[in-house]
Amino acid sequence: MNKELKILAIIIVLVGITYWGIEPYAHSVMHPHHEPATFAYEDLKPLKVKGNAQKGAQAIINNGCTGCHSIKSQNIPAPMDPVSASASYGVNPPDLSLIGAVVDPKFLANFIKNPAHAALLDHKFNDKKPYPMPGFFGSEQDLADIVAYLVSIAPKEVSEKEAFEVGCGRCHNLRYDNWTVIGEKPKFKSKVEEADFELKLAQYEENLKNYLGTTPPDLSMFIRSRGPEYIRDFIENPQKILHGTAMPRVGLTEEATEKVVAHLEKVGDRKKDKRNFLGIWVIGYFIIFAVLAYLWKKKIWAEVE
Amino acid sequence: MAHFEKANSVYEWLDQRLALDKLWKVLAAEYWIPKNINFLWAMGVVLMTMFTILVISGIFLLMYYKPDTKLAFDSVNYTIMQEVWFGWLWRHMHAVAASVVFLVIYIHMLTGIYYASYKRGREMIWISGMLLFVTFSAEAFSGYMLPWGQMSYWAAQVITNLFGGIPFIGDDLVIWIRGNFYVSDPTLTRFFMLHVFLMPIIIMMIIGLHFYTLRIPHVNNQDGEEIDFDAEAEKYKAGLKKEAKVIPFWPVFLSKDFFVLGVFMIFYFYLVFYHYDFAMDPINFDPADPMKTPPHIYPEWYFLWSYEVLRGFFFDVGPFSAMDMGLIAFGIANVIFFFLPWFDKNDEVAPASRRGGFFIWFWLLVADMIILTIWGKLPPTGFNAYIGYVAAVGFLALFAALPALTAGRKGLLKFVIATTVVLFIAGFLEYTKTLGNGFIITLLFLVFYALFFLSPVIVKRVSGGAR
Numbered sequence: 001m002n003k004e005l006k007i008l009a010i011i012i013v014l015v016g017i018t019y020w021g022i023e024p025y026a027h028s029v030m031h032p033h034h035e036p037a038t039f040a041y042e043d044l045k046p047l048k049v050k051g052n053a054q055k056g057a058q059a060i061i062n063n064g065c066t067g068c069h070s071i072k073s074q075n076i077p078a079p080m081d082p083v084s085a086s087a088s089y090g091v092n093p094p095d096l097s098l099i100g101a102v103v104d105p106k107f108l109a110n111f112i113k114n115p116a117h118a119a120l121l122d123h124k125f126n127d128k129k130p131y132p133m134p135g136f137f138g139s140e141q142d143l144a145d146i147v148a149y150l151v152s153i154a155p156k157e158v159s160e161k162e163a164f165e166v167g168c169g170r171c172h173n174l175r176y177d178n179w180t181v182i183g184e185k186p187k188f189k190s191k192v193e194e195a196d197f198e199l200k201l202a203q204y205e206e207n208l209k210n211y212l213g214t215t216p217p218d219l220s221m222f223i224r225s226r227g228p229e230y231i232r233d234f235i236e237n238p239q240k241i242l243h244g245t246a247m248p249r250v251g252l253t254e255e256a257t258e259k260v261v262a263h264l265e266k267v268g269d270r271k272k273d274k275r276n277f278l279g280i281w282v283i284g285y286f287i288i289f290a291v292l293a294y295l296w297k298k299k300i301w302a303e304v305e
Numbered sequence: 306m307a308h309f310e311k312a313n314s315v316y317e318w319l320d321q322r323l324a325l326d327k328l329w330k331v332l333a334a335e336y337w338i339p340k341n342i343n344f345l346w347a348m349g350v351v352l353m354t355m356f357t358i359l360v361i362s363g364i365f366l367l368m369y370y371k372p373d374t375k376l377a378f379d380s381v382n383y384t385i386m387q388e389v390w391f392g393w394l395w396r397h398m399h400a401v402a403a404s405v406v407f408l409v410i411y412i413h414m415l416t417g418i419y420y421a422s423y424k425r426g427r428e429m430i431w432i433s434g435m436l437l438f439v440t441f442s443a444e445a446f447s448g449y450m451l452p453w454g455q456m457s458y459w460a461a462q463v464i465t466n467l468f469g470g471i472p473f474i475g476d477d478l479v480i481w482i483r484g485n486f487y488v489s490d491p492t493l494t495r496f497f498m499l500h501v502f503l504m505p506i507i508i509m510m511i512i513g514l515h516f517y518t519l520r521i522p523h524v525n526n527q528d529g530e531e532i533d534f535d536a537e538a539e540k541y542k543a544g545l546k547k548e549a550k551v552i553p554f555w556p557v558f559l560s561k562d563f564f565v566l567g568v569f570m571i572f573y574f575y576l577v578f579y580h581y582d583f584a585m586d587p588i589n590f591d592p593a594d595p596m597k598t599p600p601h602i603y604p605e606w607y608f609l610w611s612y613e614v615l616r617g618f619f620f621d622v623g624p625f626s627a628m629d630m631g632l633i634a635f636g637i638a639n640v641i642f643f644f645l646p647w648f649d650k651n652d653e654v655a656p657a658s659r660r661g662g663f664f665i666w667f668w669l670l671v672a673d674m675i676i677l678t679i680w681g682k683l684p685p686t687g688f689n690a691y692i693g694y695v696a697a698v699g700f701l702a703l704f705a706a707l708p709a710l711t712a713g714r715k716g717l718l719k720f721v722i723a724t725t726v727v728l729f730i731a732g733f734l735e736y737t738k739t740l741g742n743g744f745i746i747t748l749l750f751l752v753f754y755a756l757f758f759l760s761p762v763i764v765k766r767v768s769g770g771a772r
Contacts, residue, residue, distance in 0.1 A: 004343045011412065014675065021679030022606050023583050029683055030601050176383050221382055225590035271393040279578025283571055290567030300560040304340060304546045
């Protein structure tokens with residue numbers, strides 16, 4: 001018995017060393033460590049003045065925001081359909097109904113003021129090739145009012161799916177959830193309708209590709225291919241993890257990011273709860289099996305040893 | 306025609322026609338195994354169980370999998386993982402079993418080497434076992450391609466490309482294997498065929514052969530003792546169970562195996578449910594993209610050691626190009642174990658611990674293979690490349706030295722050592738050229754060398770070692 005335990009110990013040590021080398025150690029070499037996300041957006045300056053939401057309602061129209069952005073909750077429609085908008089700007093400008101609920105207010109203010117800078121895309125955009133959304137040249141008070149207004153019209157609570165749609169859904173498909181960059185794929189009544197949708201989607205994706213230089217990946221399996229921590233840290237600062245990437249920093253709050261991650265988990269790892277639950281029972285079964293087998297073995301071997 | 310009496314029961318009816326009693330005796334109740342064994346002797350049953358799990362889970366997956374580059378990824382990751390009832394469980398069990406089956410194969414192999422269970426009449430057991438290793442490798446490689454993820458695609462690209470190194474026919478061979486000029490739909494469909502039909506059938510036949518090869522020479526025991534199985538079996542049947550040196554396969558041998566199996570299954574299912582990333586690499590959950598090369602391409606862990614033997618030769622030595630040397634070394638690494646019974650010139654059957662220099666040889670081999678495995682995954686840059694080089698040369702040197710070591714032929718051993726020295730000097734020169742300071746690499750060589758030289762010295766001193 002002693003000898004068998006010794007052999008087992010040797011095997012466990014050798015397998016342990018090998019495992020450590022090819023998994024934790026190799027991955028730490030291949031994916032250098034980075035600081036975890038804080039969602040503080042410390043490189044950005046906070047606003048010095050307090051905003052007034054009511055004034056903001058007027059300011060947002062006066063400053064021309066609604067010339068490109070819809071605010072559906074306030075009955076302000078989109079000036080263009082997504083495909084035409086993407087042809088003009090590269091990507092469909094977001095509806096602003098929920099933006100105050102998922103984007104950090106400080107980030108929002110900075111983004112409105114200088115979008116490329118806040119998005120960490122200074123390396124891609126400059127005077128010759130300006131960011132599609134112009135910077136804000138109004139007063140700081142106006143800016144604060146607009147931000148206050150956007151926060152005031154946003155619901156207190158958004159769903160996980162909404163957080164994903166606002167934060168990621170205009171560039172990333174999520175085909176396992178039927179989501180496309182131009183919205184939810186509807187049930188088609190005819191082949192013509194379907195072909196029409198596919199054409200629109202293809203046009204939008206083509207515009208997006210020209211704008212970004214690459215097609216953003218479908219995120220359906222990202223929860224398995226990247227894992228929650230990577231996604232979280234990547235959303236907070238894409239450049240820190242993938243230097244030079246075309247993905248903008250979108251400024252999601254920590255809470256909204258967790259919702260996006262939760263949504264991706266629901267879509268890409270739907271059976272997680274079942275897996276965690278069933279595992280205990282199966283392992284429990286084999287513990288009982290092993291105990292019974294050991295007792296049986298002892299009984300049988302008592303006759304021969 | 307033989308005479309048949311009227312049967313009194315279904316069993317008797319069958320027994321008259323199929324000789325069930327006799328069959329059971331031959332296969333189990335009077336199939337004799339030495340009593341002097343430890344749990345390492347249960348690995349065969351563990352492997353058989355793992356293979357059964359692979360076949361059964363594979364059948365379930367096969368019902369939903371679609372071998373088409375456009376459909377494969379989603380059929381696995383959406384249909385099977387999310388839509389099919391318990392599809393995720395079958396897939397996890399299949400993927401994890403495919404990985405841990407190699408862990409058990411390696412333990413099984415090294416057990417065979419340690420206890421010298423490959424010689425003195427047991428050569429066919431060893432060879433059929435090695436055939437299983439090779440066919441399992443082909444099965445694993447073809448299966449890894451099926452989910453059509455990034456690593457499926459790029460590993461297939463890199464590995465099929467290796468055949469291009471074969472003189473004269475290389476380029477044509479690569480196209481023939483791929484069914485196209487690059488890895489694409491015809492590659493996937495033919496590897497699908499290999500994975501679900503041809504390889505499993507060949508494996509099942511070789512498993513049959515492997516079991517059969519055990520019949521005549523019998524299973525080895527912990528002390529390499531030669532047992533008269535007929536005489537010992539008579540003792541056992543006469544009721545002298547405690548005195549007999551053998552036990553029947555059923556129930557005595559299997560009762561122990563079931564316990565070992567139970568413990569192993571706890572470990573296996575823990576991996577299936579809670580720790581599967583090592584077997585289901587996250588990067589393979591990105592769909593295959595021929596336009597996007599992943600920053601790190603590596604095979605599954607069980608191929609890393611031979612992959613590192615290939616990669617270890619990364620600079621030209623005199624007239625030999627790095628690529629050619631690597632391919633030759635890789636070719637040797639993949640077949641060398643087949644020849645172990647003939648490389649070991651000493652015909653003594655005993656555990657390595659009683660075989661002097663062979664004991665050191667064995668543990669050097671294990672250490673070298675672990676180093677090759679770990680450095681096979683690390684990026685081959687800077688100092689890592691040299692560790693790979695030393696380990697790859699070391700692997701070949703270990704096998705080259707084995708005949709001389711076990712036959713006690715000093716001259717031959719010196720020749721092997723001299724060749725190794727030349728290769729190490731080449732590594733040293735390359736190292737000083739690129740990294741400037743040869744101190745660490747020299748130290749590394751010296752450590753390896755000290756160990757290498759030690760074994761013949763110890764052989765001389767320890768009795769029972771090579772003569």
